[in-house]
Amino acid sequence: MGGFPRGRLVALVAAFLISADAAGTTPDAAAHIDGLLASGVHPRLRWERFTDFQEPLRALYLAQGSRPLWLDGGRPVKQASAALECLRMADDQGLNSSDYDADLLGGWIEKLNDDRAASAEEVAQFEVAMSLALMRYGSNLARGRVHPRAAGFALDVASKRLDLPALVQHLARDPWPCEAIAGLESKLPLYRNLKAALPRYRGLAENNDVSALALPPKLSPGDRHGEVPALRKRLAALGFLWQESSSKEPEVYAGDLVEAVARFQERHGLAPDGVIGKGTLAALNVPPAARLRQIRLGLERLRWLPERFEGPFILVNIPSFRLYGYGQDPERPEVSMNVVVGRSSGGHNTPVFHSDMTYVVFRPYWNLPRAITVKEMLPGILRDPGYLARHNLELVPSFGNGSQVYEPSLESLEMLSAGSLKLRQRPGPKNALGLVKFAFPNNDNIYLHGTPSVNLFQRARRDFSHGCIRVQDPVGLAEFVLKREGETWTQERIEEAMNGAQSRTVTLKQPLPVYIYYSTVLAEPDGTVRFFEDIYGLDRVLEQLLEKGFPYPS
Known part of the structure; x- marks a missing residue:
């Protein structure tokens, strides 16, 4: 597992085990920890069910003898606040800090620090919630939330090994826990480049005008329209124009504005002709919040690829x-x-x-699949046997080298229709x-x-x-x-x-x-971000899976 030296981890865990008896946990609190882990449900969290992390949590607290990592004498240790700051940074990684109950845990730490008479149940709930949040966050950052196959991705890459109990034990002792968590991120430049775009698009989503531009079905260079000033403002906000126009005819679509539209088109998978048609207008009217969601989905998918x-x-x-x-x-x-x-x-x-x-x-050779043969080729062949010669096609019983070629005839065409003969196209420039x-x-x-x-x-x-x-x-x-x-x-x-x-x-x-x-978004080393149409509708599929929350589809 990346992120921290294994030798250093062993030393830290050993130091923890030697001093564990000083934690001050009562038998009642330990029993509540065990009961909570056995139930697989935490009643205080946004996503209550944690069956997907039940086993690593059990392993963690079995190794600890159900002693706490985050409490001493019923009060949170300083390391709990340090680890909490890592959870608050989840939004900076394209994740959602509310998925890890960062605000709840922050309020809980304050309450437990002020309340010396917290119940054993409350102590246990905080302890498990803290460890669970860090396991969820570390796993999601390293491997993604949803399994790629659940989202229609047959990416059989080697599974990223992650020792979650060891990770949490380490975070409970490391004076720089956020650095250890950062070590779990993908090392791919594709990931790093896209993550770098997050702050800008978060700012656009928070501050940018989202009203739709009311342009005509087609706006060509030289055309005049009352919405052109709003178009200029939109492109300036998105970074495609560097300054406001000093034109004496602000409603004329011309000059630097046409060039800016062409740049916008080129970065959104559109023909960069400067003509604003249906597709360009639709892209211009996509709210920045939707672009931010695309970036987050793009980061999720990149976590499915090998770390490097x-x-x-x-x-x-x-x-x-x-x-x-x-x-x-x-x-x-x-x-x-x-x-x-x-x-x-x-x-x-x-x-x-x-x-x-x-x-x-x-x-x-092009060995035609049966479906293409039946649906697209056979009707033309049956109407006109010369179709085979014109398209350099031949009839064979199998696609292997040296397979016998059948001459076109009523009998061979019947065999083709029945599936006992196959269709292939001979090599050549028209193949x-x-x-x-x-x-x-x-x-x-x-x-x-x-x-x-x-x-x-x-x-x-x-x-x-x-x-x-x-x-x-x-x-x-x-x-x-x-x-x-x-x-x-x-x-x-x-x-x-x-x-x-x-x-x-x-x-x-x-x-x-x-x-x-x-991926409907990619970023380049120079900071250029390119968005593309979701032609297969897979962004919405992934969004719906993520909306379900923990436990995510495996």
Whole structure:
């Protein structure tokens, strides 16, 4: 577990155990602690049920012989106030201090300091509440609140190990407990950059005008409208204009205001053309409080990723329609490109998951899934058998190498309809997978690939596929993937393989982690924050799970 040296922890715990008898806990208080832990319900807390933390709490107080960590003679020790300050900082981490009962505990500390006759039950309730709050906070900061699978994320990353009893014991003795808790945070630059945006957007949410701009359906450069001054004010508040206009025609949409709108569009996943249409107006009218919620959701999802990446990896962020290939520098990607992802309608969402890329195929066949064959191809084939030749399609009994190819006939088309024959597209520049495919085993048969439909990469919104991910620069991605293979895969050699006479499979000597990810906000090292449309509605799914409170879905 990160955050504090294990040797130092052992010494602190030993010192605690030697002096534990001086704590002044009565047998009645110890019995109340045991009873509270056995019930799994704390009647004084915002989220009463703590069945998800029942076992580590039991382990903690079993090791302590039910003696308190946070009380001495029935009064809170100074360390309780120091640890409480860590809980008050939860909002600075994109969490909610009320989830950890920070105000309740603060009032409780004052009351117990003033009340020398607190009951054994009250003493036990405070003691358990303090330890539970710190366990909840430490776990949430390190691993997130909701399990990713409960939110539709099949991120099978290694579970982050966290010894919660040891953490609480440490916090009860460390003179700098907040530093120890800070050590639990993600070390990813993606996390650090996004967290840095929190103070600004908290300020915007507290102080910014949230009234909707009443602009026409389309406002083009040179147009005049009475709401243009309000538009200028909105963009200045959001940081896209640096000064008020000195224009003699404040109601004319022109000049620096058009440039500011284009910058706003570029940072919100919109075409930066300076024309304010339906999508741009909707983004302008999103309240800062909603943007703050997006950032908090983004931080929650980043806690699901590994604490740090030890080598190269690929990250595809679905809402931004971008792929990033990271090498030695975790701050900046070596390669970045547009992608096309699965359509948000018709059940074609690209799934969120993690896998390891294991091979690359140059000049691949496209093995059509049965659903696409039946719904999209078969009607055209049955109307016109020439459809197969025009689209470079062939009929095969299986997708393996050397599979027999059946000539089109009434019999073979009947076999295709019945499912005993399959459909595949031969390699070539018109193949739906382009000239290269990047494979990483997964249950949904999702992969990265090229495409002949390069015009789609110019669109601002790029969800057009059946679920697989089309990449704008397959040569650049192949260079990134193959550069660590011990062979010299130059751009020229890659292009030769893509345009050769035969398909070729290159098995990777070092599997490359691939994360198909989903976040509607990302931040860059220079402080730039980019927001994207929630095309699959997964922000609302996560919000609803978080609204349920403890115990969160596991």
